[in-house]
Amino acid sequence: MTELLLARGVRKSFGKVEVLKGIDLTVHPGQVVCLLGPSGSGKSTFLRCVNHLERLDAGEIWVDGHLVGYRRAGGKKYEMRPREVADQRRDIGMVFQRFNLFPHLTALENVMEAPRHVLGRPREAVRQEALDLLRRVGLEERAGHYPAQLSGGQQQRVAIARALAMKPKLMLFDEPTSALDPELVGEVLDVMKDLAGAGMTMIVVTHEIGFAREVADHVVFMDDGLVVEAGPAAELIASPRHRRTQAFLAKVL
Amino acid sequence: MSAVEEHANEPIVPLRRPGRWAAAAVLAVLAAMAVSFVVTTPALRLDLVAGYLLERSIMRGLLLTIELTVLAMLVGVVLGTALAIMRLSDNPLLRWVAAAYVWLFRGTPILVQLLFWFFLGAVMPRISLGVPFGPEFFSVPVNVLITPFTAAILGLGLNEAAYMAEIVRAGIGSVDRGQREAAEALGMRPALVYRRVVLPQAARMIVPPTANETISMLKLTSLVLVIGLPDLLTSAQLIYGRNFQQIPLLIVASIWYLVLTTLLTFAQSKLERRLGRSDVHVGGHA
Numbered sequence A: 001m002t003e004l005l006l007a008r009g010v011r012k013s014f015g016k017v018e019v020l021k022g023i024d025l026t027v028h029p030g031q032v033v034c035l036l037g038p039s040g041s042g043k044s045t046f047l048r049c050v051n052h053l054e055r056l057d058a059g060e061i062w063v064d065g066h067l068v069g070y071r072r073a074g075g076k077k078y079e080m081r082p083r084e085v086a087d088q089r090r091d092i093g094m095v096f097q098r099f100n101l102f103p104h105l106t107a108l109e110n111v112m113e114a115p116r117h118v119l120g121r122p123r124e125a126v127r128q129e130a131l132d133l134l135r136r137v138g139l140e141e142r143a144g145h146y147p148a149q150l151s152g153g154q155q156q157r158v159a160i161a162r163a164l165a166m167k168p169k170l171m172l173f174d175e176p177t178s179a180l181d182p183e184l185v186g187e188v189l190d191v192m193k194d195l196a197g198a199g200m201t202m203i204v205v206t207h208e209i210g211f212a213r214e215v216a217d218h219v220v221f222m223d224d225g226l227v228v229e230a231g232p233a234a235e236l237i238a239s240p241r242h243r244r245t246q247a248f249l250a251k252v253l
Numbered sequence B: 001m002s003a004v005e006e007h008a009n010e011p012i013v014p015l016r017r018p019g020r021w022a023a024a025a026v027l028a029v030l031a032a033m034a035v036s037f038v039v040t041t042p043a044l045r046l047d048l049v050a051g052y053l054l055e056r057s058i059m060r061g062l063l064l065t066i067e068l069t070v071l072a073m074l075v076g077v078v079l080g081t082a083l084a085i086m087r088l089s090d091n092p093l094l095r096w097v098a099a100a101y102v103w104l105f106r107g108t109p110i111l112v113q114l115l116f117w118f119f120l121g122a123v124m125p126r127i128s129l130g131v132p133f134g135p136e137f138f139s140v141p142v143n144v145l146i147t148p149f150t151a152a153i154l155g156l157g158l159n160e161a162a163y164m165a166e167i168v169r170a171g172i173g174s175v176d177r178g179q180r181e182a183a184e185a186l187g188m189r190p191a192l193v194y195r196r197v198v199l200p201q202a203a204r205m206i207v208p209p210t211a212n213e214t215i216s217m218l219k220l221t222s223l224v225l226v227i228g229l230p231d232l233l234t235s236a237q238l239i240y241g242r243n244f245q246q247i248p249l250l251i252v253a254s255i256w257y258l259v260l261t262t263l264l265t266f267a268q269s270k271l272e273r274r275l276g277r278s279d280v281h282v283g284g285h286a
């Protein structure tokens, strides 16, 4: 298997409402894939299935050769215990729309938290790496600040550093700039561009079509729980074939 | 032009507040009356108050009151936290057990609970561990295990746990769901999510009502009188039972309760400031 992520027939319902109706997706190492689509189309839900923050009702997701959240035996898939799922998530970083930094910890402590307490690595080494990561997102001098003392853009950059601290193989971004004031969007997108340039494999849910066109290798357009259209970024954005994709792009461009 | 300049230089007169002066005068008179009552009422026997303040049985009672408060709160906080986590778990049986516990211990008078543990030996002479209706591995007489002191800790602590469970549950509920998800997404196992992310943030909500509970526990410990333990108030009562100086001895006990409450209040505000360190400046933009 050369793909880093392989999703097949992913279905998910909340109560009686089916939110994902059979999603297929392949992501190769080093690829940046943007998920586009109207609000409520199931983009966040799919992203959350990738690191098993949501259970699947059908289908499967493989990340780096491991079946996420389940163990196959005797023609069935058995759900894993919470601690096993937790261990699987170490290889998958996630960045949230609302940052979700830990407010009781400083920027540096936020970045150090997982390597220290999930991996149990020594303090000094982790501290050095965390400072390097903060430098990489341009926030070294804010290391001692608490989240409440940082702007939204700065918080989101710390959140990216926090996810990178686990050295993930795959990064998931769920509308990372949607909660930001317009003048702060650029600084976060710049960090993401650097990351893509450094070869990180990324799945990005976004409404920033400019970012998708410039950075993504592949764009997937979702609507109503289905992949409507997928293809190379430049091509799909310039000349969408499907009517729903055309309508969506006309609205956001 | 020059007229405006003149206005600009006119002095500003602050609003007069005659009510404040009137209130201050009334309070000063009342305070003077209180002081004169204390000083000129011989029945208060301030000389006796001073004499008994450091008396040995009062000191021993004070120590017992402190011990009971600390241990009962320890039981209450630890068991209450466990109950709160059970109450919020996915397991319906655990949820039900925790709810039933709170229902039972909050729904009966604490005096009844104290007496219940005290008299347990009478209805159940031995405690044993083993297969129900089957062989026993281990058995001890209850009156060895349950002294008046342990009955007091059980009675006060188990009752407190029911109240602490609700306080901790509210505290945990106040932590944003996104916090737990962010922790899970980093690969934290469930216990670590609680220990490193949820509980430290819940603590800020939990500390003020817990300090309140500790202060009321301090005074609730005086109920151990009914099972014959000489706490602070009971020691004072034992003395005035002999010498009939009720008022001075009640003042002695009150002074000590006030001292302890003041210390606790001080500790509370220090702890709250420590926990509030992270929001020196809230309201960076979104």
Ligand SMILES: Nc1ncnc2c1ncn2[C@@H]1O[C@H](COP(=O)(O)OP(=O)(O)O)[C@@H](O)[C@H]1O
Binding pocket: A014, A019, A037, A038, A039, A040, A041, A042, A043, A044, A045, A046
């Ligand atoms: N936890 C949940 N419980 C019930 N419904 C949900 C839940 N999460 C999402 N949904 C619903 O699923 C649909 C898809 O949501 P989402 O994946 O967030 O869409 P998107 O991210 O594309 O805007 C929406 O209709 C939303 O209301």
Ligand SMILES: [Mg+2]
Binding pocket: A043, A044, A045, A174, A175
């Ligand atoms: Mg969404």
